[in-house]
Amino acid sequence: MLHREVLIRLTQARDLLRETEDCTFSVRQVARATGMSPYHFIRLFKAVFGETPKQCQLHARLEKAKHLLTVTDRSVTDVCLEAGFTSLGTFSYVFARRVGMAPTAYRQKVRSMMTRRGEIPHQLIPGCFSLMCGPPN
Amino acid sequence: MRIKLTSVLVDNQDKALKFYTDTLGFKKSKEIPVGEFRWLTVISPEGHADVELALEPNANPAAKQFQEAMFKQGIPITAFEADDIQAEYERLKALGVVFTMAPTNAGPVTIAILSDTCGNLIQIYQPSHD
Numbered sequence: 689m690l691h692r693e694v695l696i697r698l699t700q701a702r703d704l705l706r707e708t709e710d711c712t713f714s715v716r717q718v719a720r721a722t723g724m725s726p727y728h729f730i731r732l733f734k735a736v737f738g739e740t741p742k743q744c745q746l747h748a749r750l751e752k753a754k755h756l757l758t759v760t761d762r763s764v765t766d767v768c769l770e771a772g773f774t775s776l777g778t779f780s781y782v783f784a785r786r787v788g789m790a791p792t793a794y795r796q797k798v799r800s801m802m803t804r805r806g807e808i809p810h811q812l813i814p815g816c817f818s819l820m821c822g823p824p825n
Numbered sequence: 826m827r828i829k830l831t832s833v834l835v836d837n838q839d840k841a842l843k844f845y846t847d848t849l850g851f852k853k854s855k856e857i858p859v860g861e862f863r864w865l866t867v868i869s870p871e872g873h874a875d876v877e878l879a880l881e882p883n884a885n886p887a888a889k890q891f892q893e894a895m896f897k898q899g900i901p902i903t904a905f906e907a908d909d910i911q912a913e914y915e916r917l918k919a920l921g922v923v924f925t926m927a928p929t930n931a932g933p934v935t936i937a938i939l940s941d942t943c944g945n946l947i948q949i950y951q952p953s954h955d
């Protein structure tokens with residue numbers, strides 16, 4: 689049984705893992721902040737959130753990078769660092785693998801969908817409520 | 826007018842489909858591509874075949890905020906009925922599902938709460954016998 693207090697600590701741990709600005713935390717540091725051994729923390733995190741802390745962190749960084757590529761003109765290197773990655777090589781490789789295209793190609797693609805500069809194209813925030821409209825015929 | 830559809834927000838549709846079918850035991854009903862996502866629904870083999878649950882992406886920032894706030898407060902996003910809640914609890918626990926509440930008598934129903942691994946808490950309940 690997961691006690692409410694542990695549930696809250698896990699969501700706080702998830703917030704720490706998603707942190708990309710100023711300082712980022714290693715899984716070990718986050719486990720310590722949660723008051724669990726890294727082994728126990730990773731196991732429980734995966735059982736509750738369906739992904740490991742490392743995967744959660746990577747998702748958050750990729751989301752941040754996608755956002756920056758969409759709404760700013762910052763260079764790919766700047767985006768890489770600001771999203772919490774430390775190596776441009778790793779960033780480019782992981783981005784291409786997960787998103788299916790290179791960071792610059794992604795930027796071009798979303799820019800072509802943009803109606804107003806600096807604004808996320810609505811195609812990228814379909815989600816939930818708009819899917820309720822049903823598939824296009 | 827009829828109620829035939831309900832939905833839960835999920836952080837990843839692939840992961841959600843796996844959990845809702847392989848673990849919870851529902852069956853995939855519809856899978857229609859909609860842009861980057863899918864109109865994805867499941868049905869319960871134990872329930873009405875035309876009552877569907879949509880697994881909707883939480884890609885909308887408002888959806889994410891709502892989902893996380895409810896989770897942090899420990900509030901289940903929806904509830905499913907079980908014929909034998911204790912047996913479901915044991916079965917799901919054996920599959921590694923994390924519960925935040927074991928089957929607990931709450932008067933007219935016995936309830937339990939689990940994490941769906943997609944960002945939600947889900948309640949399961951069994952009505953008490955008359």
